[in-house]
Amino acid sequence: MTTPPGPGRVVLVGGGPGAVDLLTLRGRRALTEADVVVADRLGPVAVLDELAPGVEVIDVGKAPGHHTVPQHEINAILVEQARRGRRVVRLKGGDPFVLGRGGEEVEACRAAGVPVEVVPGVSSALSVPALAGIPVTHRGTAAGFHVTSGHDGLDALAVACARDGAATLVVLMGVAVLGRIVAQALAAGAVAGTPVAIVENGSTERQRTVRGSLGEIVAAAAAAGVRSPAVIVMGGVAAEDLLEGDARG
Numbered sequence: 558m559t560t561p562p563g564p565g566r567v568v569l570v571g572g573g574p575g576a577v578d579l580l581t582l583r584g585r586r587a588l589t590e591a592d593v594v595v596a597d598r599l600g601p602v603a604v605l606d607e608l609a610p611g612v613e614v615i616d617v618g619k620a621p622g623h624h625t626v627p628q629h630e631i632n633a634i635l636v637e638q639a640r641r642g643r644r645v646v647r648l649k650g651g652d653p654f655v656l657g658r659g660g661e662e663v664e665a666c667r668a669a670g671v672p673v674e675v676v677p678g679v680s681s682a683l684s685v686p687a688l689a690g691i692p693v694t695h696r697g698t699a700a701g702f703h704v705t706s707g708h709d710g711l712d713a714l715a716v717a718c719a720r721d722g723a724a725t726l727v728v729l730m731g732v733a734v735l736g737r738i739v740a741q742a743l744a745a746g747a748v749a750g751t752p753v754a755i756v757e758n759g760s761t762e763r764q765r766t767v768r769g770s771l772g773e774i775v776a777a778a779a780a781a782g783v784r785s786p787a788v789i790v791m792g793g794v795a796a797e798d799l800l801e802g803d804a805r806g
């Protein structure tokens with residue numbers, strides 16, 4: 558199939574973790590040029606109120622456990638809107654290519670012959686820990702990090718990361734399966750005293766951090782009523798006093 562003449566195109570915009578001022582300038586520019594915005598539940602939803610009159614907003618937001626619009630339908634919406642000659646912004650939380658299924662959306666556009674561009678975003682995987690004062694790498698504590706989805710529990714690579722403790726483990730979509738993740742890590746030999754931090758609603762006024770050791774975090778999270786969206790950080794960098802009077806240089 559061929560693309561009809563006209564400016565129809567899709568721009569995947571990474572919106573960052575939620576605060577409007579963590580959306581990139583390039584992303585904002587794409588929004589000012591949009592005819593239609595296909596939006597998620599997470600990310601800078603407040604920016605939708607600033608769109609010019611006449612810009613259509615299609616909400617395909619997914620709440621955990623309630624996949625209101627299946628991915629294949631989102632792909633179809635993007636293609637169909639662009640084929641009508643419209644400038645489509647697909648506004649996504651964080652970065653489009655970090656556990657965000659942005660790759661599938663690009664594939665769908667390309668398969669349909671629709672021009673598609675990606676505007677990177679500030680991923681929650683790095684920014685939400687940073688906003689809570691947690692560096693995912695820190696000299697002498699962790700020289701690397703591993704980002705994974707907790708949705709189906711930890712895979713072998715993530716379990717190895719939790720066990721070894723040399724790199725920071727960052728888990729997205731892990732709140733509902735926190736008990737399982739912790740059990741997997743402990744069963745693999747991770748130290749029960751490993752610091753863990755869970756940061757909810759990063760960059761919003763409801764941002765909150767709950768901390769505990771690996772052995773305690775399930776009880777701590779339950780007591781605090783931790784909810785999604787949240788980023789789980791496991792490793793030495795999650796220690797509350799990490800950046801207090803650090804003399805290692």
Ligand SMILES: C[S@@+](CC[C@H](N)C(=O)[O-])C[C@H]1O[C@@H](n2cnc3c(N)ncnc32)[C@H](O)[C@@H]1O
Pocket residue numbers: 573574575599600650651652653654655656657679680681682685728729730731756757758759760761785786787788
């Ligand atoms: C489907 S993933 C999308 C990740 C996104 N592409 C990114 O780069 O941030 C959604 C998960 O990201 C995390 N997340 C996104 N925004 C967040 C926020 N503001 N605070 C805490 N966690 C967030 C949560 O773990 C949530 O379940």
